[in-house]
Amino acid sequence: MKFVVSSSVLLKQLSAINGVVSTNPIVPILENFLLTLDGNSLTVTASDLQTVMITEIEVESSEKGAIAIPAKLLLDTLRGLPEQPITLQVNGETFGTEIISDNGRYKLSGENPIDFPKTPAVNRGQSVEFSSSALGSAIANTLFATSTDDLRPAMTGVFVQMGTENATFVATDGHRLVRYRRTDIKSDVDTSMIIQRKALNLLKSCLPSEDLLVKAEFTSSNAFFSFGNIRMICRLIDERFPDYENAIPTNNQNTLTISRMEILSSLRRISIYSNRTTHQVRLKMSLNDLVISAEDLDYSNEANERLMCEYNGEDLEIGFNAKFLIEVLGNLSSKTITFELSAPNRAGLIIPVDQEENEDILMLVMPVMLNTYV
C-alpha cells in the first residue's frame, strides 16, 4: 500500500493519540501505531489494552491495506522533517516500510497488522452528547483528587453518575473528595461508571481548545468518546465506588467565609513550618477570627498567622494536612470560599461562593487528629 500525506498533519494527529502508547507495553505490538488505509481515509490506532485511541486523517491514495509501525520511530522522523508532503510505502509481504520525503528515504520494519489487538465495538450503549468544554472542566476539577493506590482500584478513577437532571463526577483518595455536578450534561437514563484516571488524563490533553460537540456512549464495560476526528474507547473500572454521599456531613453549624487566595497563600507559608511527615496545620476559629499555625518539634520550627474572615459558629480547633488543603484550594477558582465544619474529627467541606453557571462544586477534606503536646 502507498499514500501521500502532509508531514505536519500526520504528526499532529499522531501526537494527539500517542499518549496511549506505553514505553514498555505488556504486548510488544502495542509499541506500534496501527495504520489502516481505505482509499483516501487513513485510520491510526494506538492502544494499551485498557484504552484505545483512534484518529482519522485524509490522505492521497486509492489503495487499501494495513500495517503496524513503531510509534516512536515514526514520530521522531516526522518531528525532524520540515513541513512537506511525504509518501509512505508499505510492502504487504515483508511489512517493510519506506518513508519518502524531499530530504531522502527512511526504511523501517513494520509488523503484521493482524497481531494488533482488536478494538472493542460499541454495541447499543447509552449515548449522551455534551460540549467539550463541559467535559474538560469536569475532568480538570476532579482528576487531581483520584487515588494512585492500586490496592483501592475503585478510587483510581472518577465516578460518573449520569442522570436526567445533571451529571455528577466524584473523585476521592479516601482523605479528600470532590463532587462536581453539571446541569448541562444529562442522559435519558440513569447510568453510572468509574473511568480510569489515565484515560481521563489522555482525554483532557487531546480535547480541542475550541468548543466542540463530544459524543459519548457507555456500555457496562467501556466508555466511548468521539469528537472531531478522534475517538477514544476506555475500559471502565469494574469496582464498587465507595458510598460517598453518606461521607459528606450535612449538619455543619460552623461556617467560615474567607478569600481563597488569602488562606491559600497563608497555608503555603505556614506549611513550611509544619512537620515534614504529617504536614499538619491547625486552624483555630472564633467569632470572625482565624488563626493558622504549625509546628515541627524536631526542628523547633513554629509559625502562626491571623487572618481576616467571617466566622459563625462555636470556637473550634481543627487539624488538616496542609498539602490536601492547598491542593483543594488551588484547584478552585472562586474568589471567596466557605468552609463548613462540624467537629474536629469530621470532614470539612469547602464550597466556592461564586459558582459558574451550570456548575456545582463541593470539595471535602478529612482532618488530622491534633496531638496535644505537653
Add this chain to the structure above:
Amino acid sequence: MSAPLRKIIHIDMDAFYASVEQRDFPEYRGKPLAVGGSPTGRGVVATASYEARKFGVRSAMSSRKAIQLCPDIIFVYPRFEVYKAVSNKIREIFSRYTDLIEPLSLDEAYLDVTEDKLNIGSAMEIAGQIKNAIRSELNLTASAGVSINKFVAKIASDINKPDGLTFIGPSKIESFMSSLPVEKFHGVGKVTADKMKGMGIFTGADLKKLSEEELVKRFGKTGYFYYQIVRGLDDRLVQTHRETKSLGAEDTFTYDLTTPEEMHKELDRIGEIVFNRLQKKQLQGRTVTLKVKFSDFTQITRNQSFNSAVTDIDAIIDTAKSLLDKVEMNEKPVRLLGISLSNFHEPEIPSRKPKYPGQLELFT
C-alpha cells in the same frame, strides 16, 4: 583505622509481667507470684516475681512444678494487652534518647546511643536517666547494661539484676569474657553448654583456646560467632526493623493427646491460627515446621521446604500432618503441638502503612 566505638545499651525490665501485676494489685506485693497458665491444668510460668524466684521458680517451668517448689505461690493469668501498653510507654521513653531502638520483646531492647540526641554526654548517664524515667513514670524497675556492642551490653544488663546498671568498657571486655561461664553466652542453650562441658569447655577462657577452624568444625556456623564474641567482637547493628524470620502458633493441651485423630484435629485448629497470622502480616513462607513436645517434655521439630511459598491453608495443615505421621511416637503422649512457617518470600502485596500519621479516613 577502626571505626569509632559504638555505645550500646541493653535494657531488660525486671520480672516484667510479674512486676506489672504487683504494681497494679498491691495485694500481690512482697508475695511470690507467677504470671502464666493455670496451676490446676497444664500451664507454664511466663514470669515469676523475685519472691517466687527465691524458691527456684523460673520462666517456662510448668505451673505444677512451680506450685511444688513454692506452695504459697499466687497464680495470675497474663494480661497481655496491659503489658503491651506498658511496653509502648517504655519504648516512648527510649525514643526520647535515641531513634535507634531494637525491641527484642515486650520487656527488652537494644539502644544505640552513639549519637547523643539530647547531648547528655555519657551512655551511662543516659542509661541512668532511662531507668529513672521508667521508675518515676511507670513505677517499674529495669536493669541496664552498657558497652560497645550488643552482646556485651546484654550480658552486662544481667549482672546486677534487679535494678542494675553495669558498664563493661572496652579494656575490660576480654578479661570479663574469659571468666564467663559458657552457658551465659548468648546462643548457648542447655544442650550446647552440656556439649561444651563434655569437651572440657567451662568458661570463656576455655572457649578462647580453640581455633576458629575448630569451633566451626564442632558447632557449625555458630562456631564462627563464638570465636568472635569470646574476643568481645560483635559488629551486629542495632536494627530498628527486625525482619520476621518465622511465624507460627503452638498450643499446650489440657490433656495429653494419644491418637493421630486427636492430633490431626488440633493441627487443623493450629494451622488456621498460623494462616490467619501470616495473612495479617502478609507473609508467605516456603518452609513448614512442626513442633511436638511429649509428656516427658522432650521435644522434636520436623520441617519440610518447598520450591515456592505455601500460601494455601490446606497445604500448610496437610504438610504438618504428613510431618507428624512420620514422627516416631514410641507411644509417648503428646503435650504440645506447634506449626510455624519460615523462609519468607517478599510479600506480593505491599504493606499498607499509613502515609500520614493521624490523618482520618473518609471511608472506614
